Amino acid sequence: MNEWMSTYYLYLAALLFSSGVFVVITKKNLIFILIGVELMLNAGNVLLAFFSRFDSSLNGQIFAIFSVVLTVCEVSIALAILLNIYKKQRVSNLEELQEVGNE
Amino acid sequence: MSELILILIILFLPLLSGLVGFISKYSSIISIVGVSFSFLFSLVLAFDRKVIRFEWLWVEGVVFSIHIDRISSVLIVLVNLISLLVLIYSSRYMEEDNGDKRYFAFLGFFIFSMLGLLMTNHLLLLFVFWELVGLASYLLIGFWYQKESVPASARTSFMINRIADTSLLAGIILLFRDGFDLTIGSEPILWTILPSILIAVGAFGKSAQLPFSGWLLKAMAGPTPVSALIHAATMVAAGVYLLVRVSPFLPQEVLNFIAIIGCLTSCYAAICAIVRHDIKKVLAFSTISQLGYMVLGIGVGAADASLFHLITHAFFKAGLFLGAASVINFMCNAHKNDSRDMRYMGGLTSKLPWTCRSFILCSLALAGLPLFSGFLSKDSILLGAWLFATKTGSWAYIISDLAIFTTLLTAFYVARMVLLVFFGTPRTNLTNYKYRESKRLYFPLVILGVFSLFIFFNLNPLGHSSYLIEYMGFPIQHLEGSIIPFLSILMVISGFVLAFSWFKPGAKYTTTYLKNSQPKSGLGIFALEGFQLGELYRRVGIAIYKLSLAAAYLDRQVIDPMLHFVSIGSVVGSKVLALIERFMVNGPVNLSASILAFLGKRFAGLSARDGQTQIIWLLVMVILILGWFIFF
């Protein structure tokens, strides 16, 4: 059980990460891409938390908390920019945005 | 150091004064001043009694030097003195001529070259000055180039000289190749025969020995003072000087050869002088004859005698030429047609008194009468020849006897000349013609005439050497052979007697001399044409010309087509190679280029326009790299 446990969380993190990659690559909407980024970051946090189990000074957790805070900053600013773009361009679709950007 | 400056001044002052004179109006005066300074300095040098030597390294292994020993210093004084006297004479003689600036410039150049020749002791440097002297001679002979036959004469004389110079150069090159030291005055080792003969032949050319004697005759086309300086006293003596310097190195066979040539030349020239009518040509043949004596002296091992004769000959021959110039000048005004022809002269003593006196003095010296310098020097040569004959053996007696016989001939033609020119009734009408000899013309003549006396050379009028020779470093020899002076005096007197009987004033021959255009006897005709030497030259020249034509024909017909074939073949070959290259070299190059272009176009599309594709590619790359690291 312990053996299985130790790799289970790692597989979980791997799954989260790869699905985040899939979302980022595939989806066209900017907010969707943000969601994918969230997933990837969470995967990292899971890894950090898992490995902090074996550390008595809990450095991994602390790092994960920092990561969460930074993610929040990043998401808020990304959304603010997105709102800006939307107000200007009236589109939030990535393709159209690119075409608009290319003109 | 001061000696170097002195030497350089002596060397370059004539040249500079000539050049400065060329661009200014007073060319003659500047030249005279320059050369007189040079003369004074050379006197200083001569009295210095030291051997002066300045060396410098020219290329690796070749050291040129200025080397002045007593022989050189005495000869330098001689050259300067005679040049000075000729210049003074020319200042009056060339006064009316338009090109006199050119004349003095060329003369300055000549003096410079001659002095340079005397100052060096390396054969190569001597050859350089040798050529320069020849060039100066050519320039001066062709001075009146507007006249009809003058340029051709100048060219001929230069060319004949050049042929001999080739031989000299060949000799020098052979010596260099064989590793002999080319400086004169070094250890006397005998040279090999071939270079020695070549160098001797080169000297013959300059000194107008057989077979090169034709050029001196052609050289009479130039102004007479030029002949006095160059072709009597200095340049032709350069050959003798070279032989004197080189004679310790020559093997005995070459010396014998030199002696034979000298003897033959002097005899031949004396015979030719007997029948000539042009006074300058007579003097030219006389010069050749006397040079023959000098060369003979070297050949028999009496180099000191040759030098002595060189010095005395310079004085009296220059005097004779300048005197002849005065005569010609006078005749030019009196008889427009042919001022040089002795057939029109006669009875000039009253008209040209000073000229006559110095002319007679110089000609007596030339003939070799005792009490004159010519006797001293010629006698020493004859003595040397006789001693050589006694030493060597049978055939050498011919040389000595011929030399003595030539003395007779010399006296004969000298007396003939003097009698025909100055004595007797004038054959042209001179009564109405007044002429005053200018001081500048007769002052040099007087000096030269005076120097023809014996006093300056030896206190004994019948001796055979001179303190000058002793000064130059040759040992005094008390020679036995008292028969020789006696014989030579005998020869001279008989020559005079013979001439006098034919040419004395009032004799039948002289009065009809005007009508004598051609000598009647066969030998006379032969001698008139210079023993057909000119014809020989012409035939040889034509043969060489035909040979060169044949060679050109061969070149055109045979060698050129071969070259054409080769060149066309190479052009064709190059075109074939170009074709091959186009297919076989350019093809793969183009193929690889197109492959790369194709790949490039493919990969160019990789830079995506949208971010997601870029992320895809990024991740692909990351996977690949990580996979590499994980699995390998």
Added chain:
Amino acid sequence: MIGIIHIFISVLILLGVSIIVLSNNIVHAAYALALTLVGVAGMYVLMNAELLAVVQILIYAGGVVILLAFGVMLTNRLRGEKVVTDSGNKWIGAIISIVIFLGFAYLIQSTDFGAGEIRTPSDQIQQIGIAFLTKHLLAFELIAFILLVALVGAAYLAKMSSDE
């Protein structure tokens, strides 16, 4: 017991992830994200990372998801339509993500982690708090500063977008 909770939370997470991956509807995806994050918080609890779990729920599930939802609302004209988006590069994406997963799997399999002792202290939260204020003081302060900056910046940006 733990095993069942494990399976339950794993199912939650899997469900959420699959909705995110497979759906084209942004609103659905946002809610599914919330679900996933809550499940991950549960995982944290199971991993003895209690503070992290609470932080996760507070901030992620309670903040970020709301933020995303608001973003969705504000960037689409909602007249009762579904907010649907496109998705392209599906096959390549699938391949890449599967390859990444497999890579991870390989790594995990081939590593020998050894027998690790679980050493979480009993007084985690105090430890973390003390650590924040002693060992990671600088980072802590900087984080606060960054938050402030982000707040101000986002507000400014949002303000810019609101007055034309």
